[in-house]
Amino acid sequence: MxxxxxxxPFFFAVVLFLVIAYAGVIENLPHFTEQARPVEGTxxxxxxxxxxxxxxxxxxxxxxxxxxxxxxxxxxxRYGMYSLSGxxxxxxxxxxxxxxxxxxxxxxxxxxxxxxxxNHMWEPISVVPKSIMPAYKHMFTKNADLETAYAEAxxxxxxxxxxxxxxxxxxxxxxxxxxxxMFKEAKVIVDKMKNQEVKxxxxxxxxxQIVAMIxxxxxxx
Amino acid sequence: xxxxxxxNYDYTVAKWFIYTTVFFxxxxxxxxTIIAYQMAFPDLNYLAGEYGTFGRLxxxxxxxxxxxxxxxxxxxxxxxxxxxxxxxxxxxxxxxxAVGKLHFWIYLITMTAAVVSLFAGYTTSKEYAELEWPIxxxxxxxxxxxxxxxxxxxxxxxxxxLYISLWYYIATFLGIAMLxxxxxxxxxxxxxAGMGDILHSVSMYAGTNDAxxxxxxxxxxxxxxxxxxxxxxxxxxxxxxxxxxxxSYKLSLLSFxxxxxxxxxxxxxxxxxxxxxxxxxxxxxxxxxxLILPSWGSAINILLTMKGEWGQLKSNPLIKxxxxxxxxxxxSTIEGPIQSIKSVNAxxxxxxxxxxxxxxxxxxxxxxxxxxxxxxxxxxxxxxxxYSKKLxxxxxxxxxxxxxxxxxxMWVSGITQGMMWRATDQFGNLTYSFIDTVTVLIPYYxxxxxxxxxxxxxxxxxxxxxxxxxxxxxxxxxxxxxASPIAA
Numbered sequence: 001m002x003x004x005x006x007x008x009p010f011f012f013a014v015v016l017f018l019v020i021a022y023a024g025v026i027e028n029l030p031h032f033t034e035q036a037r038p039v040e041g042t043x044x045x046x047x048x049x050x051x052x053x054x055x056x057x058x059x060x061x062x063x064x065x066x067x068x069x070x071x072x073x074x075x076x077x078r079y080g081m082y083s084l085s086g087x088x089x090x091x092x093x094x095x096x097x098x099x100x101x102x103x104x105x106x107x108x109x110x111x112x113x114x115x116x117x118x119n120h121m122w123e124p125i126s127v128v129p130k131s132i133m134p135a136y137k138h139m140f141t142k143n144a145d146l147e148t149a150y151a152e153a154x155x156x157x158x159x160x161x162x163x164x165x166x167x168x169x170x171x172x173x174x175x176x177x178x179x180x181x182m183f184k185e186a187k188v189i190v191d192k193m194k195n196q197e198v199k200x201x202x203x204x205x206x207x208x209q210i211v212a213m214i215x216x217x218x219x220x221x
Numbered sequence: 222x223x224x225x226x227x228x229n230y231d232y233t234v235a236k237w238f239i240y241t242t243v244f245f246x247x248x249x250x251x252x253x254t255i256i257a258y259q260m261a262f263p264d265l266n267y268l269a270g271e272y273g274t275f276g277r278l279x280x281x282x283x284x285x286x287x288x289x290x291x292x293x294x295x296x297x298x299x300x301x302x303x304x305x306x307x308x309x310x311x312x313x314x315x316x317x318x319a320v321g322k323l324h325f326w327i328y329l330i331t332m333t334a335a336v337v338s339l340f341a342g343y344t345t346s347k348e349y350a351e352l353e354w355p356i357x358x359x360x361x362x363x364x365x366x367x368x369x370x371x372x373x374x375x376x377x378x379x380x381x382x383l384y385i386s387l388w389y390y391i392a393t394f395l396g397i398a399m400l401x402x403x404x405x406x407x408x409x410x411x412x413x414a415g416m417g418d419i420l421h422s423v424s425m426y427a428g429t430n431d432a433x434x435x436x437x438x439x440x441x442x443x444x445x446x447x448x449x450x451x452x453x454x455x456x457x458x459x460x461x462x463x464x465x466x467x468x469s470y471k472l473s474l475l476s477f478x479x480x481x482x483x484x485x486x487x488x489x490x491x492x493x494x495x496x497x498x499x500x501x502x503x504x505x506x507x508x509x510x511x512l513i514l515p516s517w518g519s520a521i522n523i524l525l526t527m528k529g530e531w532g533q534l535k536s537n538p539l540i541k542x543x544x545x546x547x548x549x550x551x552x553s554t555i556e557g558p559i560q561s562i563k564s565v566n567a568x569x570x571x572x573x574x575x576x577x578x579x580x581x582x583x584x585x586x587x588x589x590x591x592x593x594x595x596x597x598x599x600x601x602x603x604x605x606x607x608y609s610k611k612l613x614x615x616x617x618x619x620x621x622x623x624x625x626x627x628x629x630x631m632w633v634s635g636i637t638q639g640m641m642w643r644a645t646d647q648f649g650n651l652t653y654s655f656i657d658t659v660t661v662l663i664p665y666y667x668x669x670x671x672x673x674x675x676x677x678x679x680x681x682x683x684x685x686x687x688x689x690x691x692x693x694x695x696x697x698x699x700x701x702x703x704a705s706p707i708a709a
Contacts, residue, residue, distance in 0.1 A: 001475055003382075006382050006388075007381050007383070009376075009391075010384060012400070016391060016574060017399070017480045020392070020396050020399065020481050020485060023485035024399070024403070024437055024485055027433070027437060027486065027504070028433055028434060028502060031501075032409075032430055034245060035430050035433075035496075035498075036428065036429075036430055036431040037677065050621050054421075055276055058342035058343075058344065059271070059276045059277065059342065060275075060280060060344060061276060063275065063276050064275065064276070065277045065521070066303075066339075068496075070495070070567070070570075071494060072644070074644075075642075076653065078651060083496055084497070085429045087428075088427065088431075088432075088496065090428070091427055091431070092423050092424040092426070092427045092428075093346050093347055093435070094428050094429070094432045094435070095346060097346065098491065098575065099575065099576070100572070101260065128656055129656075130656055130658060132260060132261075132263045132264035132273045132659060134259075134332055135266075135267075136271075136597075138270065144418070147417040147422050148410065148417035148418040148421050149413075149417075150414065150416065151418075151421065152409040152410045152414075152417070152421065153415035154410075154413065154414040155408055155410040155413040155423055156423060158601070159413060160520075175416065179702065183590050187386075200549050201669075
């Protein structure tokens with residue numbers, strides 16, 4: 001049979017493709033809908049948190065930080081309750097990471113605060129001596145991309161029926177409403193920060209990346 | 222074609238891809254060395270503002286090395302090996318020649334766009350699939366062009382039976398096509414919302430499903446670029462360089478089809494103890510161990526090809542590169558399955574042992590094979606004698622030392638880290654805070670980065686040797702039959 005195939009490239013390619021592809025079908029399809037179901041209490045990210053998530057992705061925080069707590073005592077002691085599939089239902093993309101150069105951040109919102117993050121992102125060794133994480137000072141001077149965050153929230157609502165604007169879920173509304181909401185959320189964070197540049201910018205109607213980033217990190221629980 | 226007439230193969234496109242192999246090799250490995258030193262000396266993060274941090278550079282290192290260096294190598298060898306095993310010249314078909322050239326230029330433009338966009342921070346965050354949607358589309362186009370080139374050349378072949386290398390090239394083409402398409406399904410947000418960044422997109426899959434598809438892709442992109450595309454090369458270049466026939470046709474048959482059947486299951490071993498269903502994790506673990514068979518099958522087939530001819534290892538550095546490559550292939554394909562055992566993975570996952578493992582394969586197996594292929598092709602494409610055997614020997618030992626430093630330090634570092642994360646005192650409390658588990662690793666990071674630096678220097682030696690061969694090598698009257706001619 002193999003000698004026959006080796007003289008017939010078309011059939012060779014077809015058979016080869018089937019041999020490669022079958023595993024993906026068995027592996028990926030059966031649980032597809034089930035795994036996408038959120039656990040109770042899981043909510044989509046607010047647009048400001050999404051903007052922060054985009055900053056997180058842009059600087060590849062996931063290259064060094066995981067967001068997946070495995071069901072071992074040593075992990076639940078360190079990071080909290082182990083991860084459940086439904087908690088990730090609104091994560092597009094997932095950000096589990098594959099390397100822990102730094103600690104897991106799945107529930108960092110439970111044990112770190114706005115001012116801790118502000119100090120840490122400005123100068124990591126000021127709160128964690130000997131840390132090898134770089135400082136992210138540019139997040140204090142660059143603006144968060146609110147429009148793209150809104151565009152993503154709007155897209156997932158339209159295309160994937162993510163329950164924005166439903167009862168008990170984050171508000172989205174139109175761009176103007178979403179913007180107002182983002183500034184309201186940002187104000188809570190800016191008020192707790194000390195960086196004058198960030199405060200001045202906010203007074204002028206600009207939200208710095210760091211503000212959105214902290215909103216996102218605080219939402220991880 | 223008349224009997225006895227010699228075919229004039231056209232290596233234009235192969236030549237171009239050799240240049241990009243060398244170029245992206247330098248880019249990928251240079252960035253790799255920088256980010257390795259960043260882990261030991263964090264101040265190196267600030268060399269280029271926000272564009273020089275570890276997070277920005279890491280995707281550049283992986284994409285540059287995988288899709289720049291390795292893939293260029295696969296394309297370069299395809300445009301060389303394809304013609305020769307099919308007994309047909311690209312010059313015979315203006316259409317295939319045009320496709321090949323277009324393939325190259327679109328590849329170059331795509332890679333340039335990839336480098337620029339990753340520096341700017343455009344990333345989907347999915348490992349080895351970071352590129353945003355317009356670049357994904359360009360990649361689909363260049364991949365289709367490669368497919369046209371493969372099947373077009375096969376269509377006009379004179380040699381009816383497909384040689385082993387071709388099976389692997391076809392598999393690389395089909396495997397990556399399927400995986401890339403499914404993993405990069407994304408919705409560009411601008412076209413739905415009418416605002417925001419036009420380059421931004423959102424994944425079609427969420428959470429656990431996204432993870433599953435990603436690692437089905439991620440692991441098997443490794444399979445079909447790092448493994449399949451490289452085996453294609455060794456099955457051609459080792460017999461050619463040594464003048465020895467492949468040890469066993471049956472073993473190559475078994476290894477090939479078993480590899481194809483088993484490999485796709487293994488992706489789930491990246492998700493052990495995660496939230497994907499348990500049966501899938503177990504399957505991934507079991508199949509990863511089964512994977513030893515086809516992997517070692519190929520490697521043993523390659524090693525036994527040298528049976529009775531081991532003396533060549535002494536006389537021909539190219540053979541040395543290839544044999545060490547297949548030895549590292551055996552090494553990393555036993556290490557991978559060990560790490561896929563659930564209890565081992567509980568310790569190894571998220572630690573430095575994982576990048577350590579990857580680099581056994583990439584530096585030892587892929588890097589050595591790719592460079593050996595370039596050395597073998599150079600005298601035949603450029604009709605020049607290779608420039609320096611001495612330099613080649615030095616490069617070999619320097620890089621081998623580099624790899625040993627790399628994987629040994631990462632073993633120690635990874636296992637140390639894993640053990641410290643789980644260590645508890647007599648009352649059951651965690652012994653170490655996280656930062657304790659970081660600072661203890663610094664010496665190993667220095668050793669690792671230095672290993673990487675050795676490899677990089679070796680790569681510069683390779684580049685210099687290639688450059689001198691092309692520009693200064695003694696002109697060869699006729700094509701060498703087996704061992705490539707090398708000046709002392």
